[in-house]
Amino acid sequence: MAMTQAAEQRYTKPVLVAINKPLDEEDSLQALRSHALFQSLRAKDLESLIQQSRRLRLGHHQLLYRQDMPAHHFFFVISGRLRLYRLDSSGVDRTLDSIAPGDCFAEVMIYADPPQYACYAEALKSSEVLMIPVKAYRDLLDKHPEYAQAALSHYAKRAVTRFHDLEIMTVQNARDRLIRYLIDLLPEGAEKGGEVELPLPKCLVASRLAMQPETFSRILADLKSNNLIRVNRSKLFISDPQRLMSISQ
Amino acid sequence: MAMTQAAEQRYTKPVLVAINKPLDEEDSLQALRSHALFQSLRAKDLESLIQQSRRLRLGHHQLLYRQDMPAHHFFFVISGRLRLYRLDSSGVDRTLDSIAPGDCFAEVMIYADPPQYACYAEALKSSEVLMIPVKAYRDLLDKHPEYAQAALSHYAKRAVTRFHDLEIMTVQNARDRLIRYLIDLLPEGAEKGGEVELPLPKCLVASRLAMQPETFSRILADLKSNNLIRVNRSKLFISDPQRLMSISQ
DNA sequence: CTGAGTAATTGATCTAACTCAATTCACGGA
DNA sequence: TCCGTGAATTGAGTTAGATCAATTACTCAG
Numbered sequence: 001m002a003m004t005q006a007a008e009q010r011y012t013k014p015v016l017v018a019i020n021k022p023l024d025e026e027d028s029l030q031a032l033r034s035h036a037l038f039q040s041l042r043a044k045d046l047e048s049l050i051q052q053s054r055r056l057r058l059g060h061h062q063l064l065y066r067q068d069m070p071a072h073h074f075f076f077v078i079s080g081r082l083r084l085y086r087l088d089s090s091g092v093d094r095t096l097d098s099i100a101p102g103d104c105f106a107e108v109m110i111y112a113d114p115p116q117y118a119c120y121a122e123a124l125k126s127s128e129v130l131m132i133p134v135k136a137y138r139d140l141l142d143k144h145p146e147y148a149q150a151a152l153s154h155y156a157k158r159a160v161t162r163f164h165d166l167e168i169m170t171v172q173n174a175r176d177r178l179i180r181y182l183i184d185l186l187p188e189g190a191e192k193g194g195e196v197e198l199p200l201p202k203c204l205v206a207s208r209l210a211m212q213p214e215t216f217s218r219i220l221a222d223l224k225s226n227n228l229i230r231v232n233r234s235k236l237f238i239s240d241p242q243r244l245m246s247i248s249q
Numbered sequence: 250m251a252m253t254q255a256a257e258q259r260y261t262k263p264v265l266v267a268i269n270k271p272l273d274e275e276d277s278l279q280a281l282r283s284h285a286l287f288q289s290l291r292a293k294d295l296e297s298l299i300q301q302s303r304r305l306r307l308g309h310h311q312l313l314y315r316q317d318m319p320a321h322h323f324f325f326v327i328s329g330r331l332r333l334y335r336l337d338s339s340g341v342d343r344t345l346d347s348i349a350p351g352d353c354f355a356e357v358m359i360y361a362d363p364p365q366y367a368c369y370a371e372a373l374k375s376s377e378v379l380m381i382p383v384k385a386y387r388d389l390l391d392k393h394p395e396y397a398q399a400a401l402s403h404y405a406k407r408a409v410t411r412f413h414d415l416e417i418m419t420v421q422n423a424r425d426r427l428i429r430y431l432i433d434l435l436p437e438g439a440e441k442g443g444e445v446e447l448p449l450p451k452c453l454v455a456s457r458l459a460m461q462p463e464t465f466s467r468i469l470a471d472l473k474s475n476n477l478i479r480v481n482r483s484k485l486f487i488s489d490p491q492r493l494m495s496i497s498q
Numbered sequence: 499c500t501g502a503g504t505a506a507t508t509g510a511t512c513t514a515a516c517t518c519a520a521t522t523c524a525c526g527g528a
Numbered sequence: 529t530c531c532g533t534g535a536a537t538t539g540a541g542t543t544a545g546a547t548c549a550a551t552t553a554c555t556c557a558g
Contacts, residue, residue, distance in 0.1 A: 463516075
């Protein structure tokens with residue numbers, strides 16, 4: 001797709017350049033403390049980890065890393081939003097994941113061998129991320145094996161999520177993939193219905209679900225005309241998830 | 250698909266019934282010792298874990314567990330082959346993974362909450378698996394946090410694999426998904442070409458790749474007529490992976 | 499506030515892949 | 529070894545979704 005090839009050109013330059021901003025005045029890192037990977041850490045250890053990290057500010061569409069780059073850091077999103085995507089030889093851009101504040105990404109690099117990024121990561125709007133050295137976290141776990149529990153639990157969850165994502169993609173038709181994707185966006189226990197916000201612009205959700213933007217648009221229009229959803233920009237209201245699911249078969 | 254609905258009926262009964270076969274005469278468990286999850290375990294601890302486990306013999310098409318069943322065990326494959334699949338409301342059977350001897354599966358259940366299987370598991374031919382209590386392994390890690398390192402590494406690898414599987418499925422056309430799938434089956438460093446064996450019957454590979462068996466068959470026939478592959482039963486010879494990949498675009 | 503550039507929508511083809519159907523093949527069990 | 533049942537293949541017809549094209553609507557930077 002033209003868009004990302006443009007991005008390719010635009011950001012050939014200095015990926016991973018840190019801003020040496022002090023990290024003491026930390027209200028925005030509150031969320032970090034409650035993340036599964038860090039919540040069991042003693043204050044002192046977390047402090048030290050943060051000291052070794054750098055805060056990065058990313059502009060709209062700015063590239064953070066490329067696929068196959070050696071991976072010396074993983075990331076925690078402080079604010080904004082990012083996406084992970086792959087680019088293949090013919091330049092087709094396939095979106096694989098979107099990442100919200102409070103999430104970690106590329107954290108599997110802590111134990112990857114060889115440690116290199118499996119995809120591109122770019123900011124979808126201006127964002128701030130914490131860039132944590134893989135080595136620092138590994139050293140911490142080596143010194144305090146008891147911290148591994150939380151990490152294990154997090155990794156297991158991650159593997160389950162990816163498995164579930166794969167499951168959706170084995171559904172053979174575009175409409176049903178989209179329906180399942182939407183239902184997964186609903187918060188836990190919203191069987192009565194609710195509003196969901198697309199974590200990506202529509203054309204990227206389409207890419208994530210292996211369909212064309214036109215197809216995405218048409219399916220949404222169709223669901224709308226059948227009163228299965230109400231659409232307002234990137235916000236969708238799903239009144240009856242049961243019925244929506246039953247359409248999917 | 251009719252097949253698995255039949256399986257549904259055939260095996261309504263006693264899933265997870267163990268055979269109390271002594272596990273001392275262990276040559277076949279050699280592979281277990283070299284698995285990432287167990288290789289760092291001291292002999293005594295591994296012994297104890299095995300003592301708490303049961304060896305299960307599964308017949309052709311026998312169901313091991315169902316999706317949504319509470320998960321008190323995870324599994325190591327001693328011999329044979331299994332597959333993981335989902336069944337949706339309309340009875341469509343979607344294959345998600347195949348598992349070979351030496352592999353573990355459902356091991357993410359060790360840290361899942363709630364611990365319940367995310368899919369069905371059935372033997373593709375007569376197989377033997379070791380059924381390991383989740384609690385036993387957790388207790389072991391609680392007692393010996395130093396063992397967590399290996400587990401973390403394994404889980405990270407698993408997450409990366411799933412991510413890669415997802416990546417293939419975001420490819421929009423059937424032919425290219427199949428080509429990438431085949432190339433991934435090639436052993437590391439077989440750029441010169443080589444033989445791969447399909448880990449599943451063709452109709453299940455088709456399901457895994459979200460296409461119909463007919464489509465799978467036609468694509469294979471087409472690749473064959475273009476001298477891109479040679480087919481012999483479930484064995485495929487790929488003479489020039491580069492060229493195959495370049496067809497895919 | 500305004501305009502440029504991208505995203506979203508909608509319409510009109512076209513084609514890859516699905517469906518249905520019929521035949522051949524191969525594997526597992528007796 | 530043979531037999532039966534499900535797997536694989538091949539053909540014909542249909543359709544979901546891709547592609548191409550044109551318009552409208554947002555978004556963001558100046």
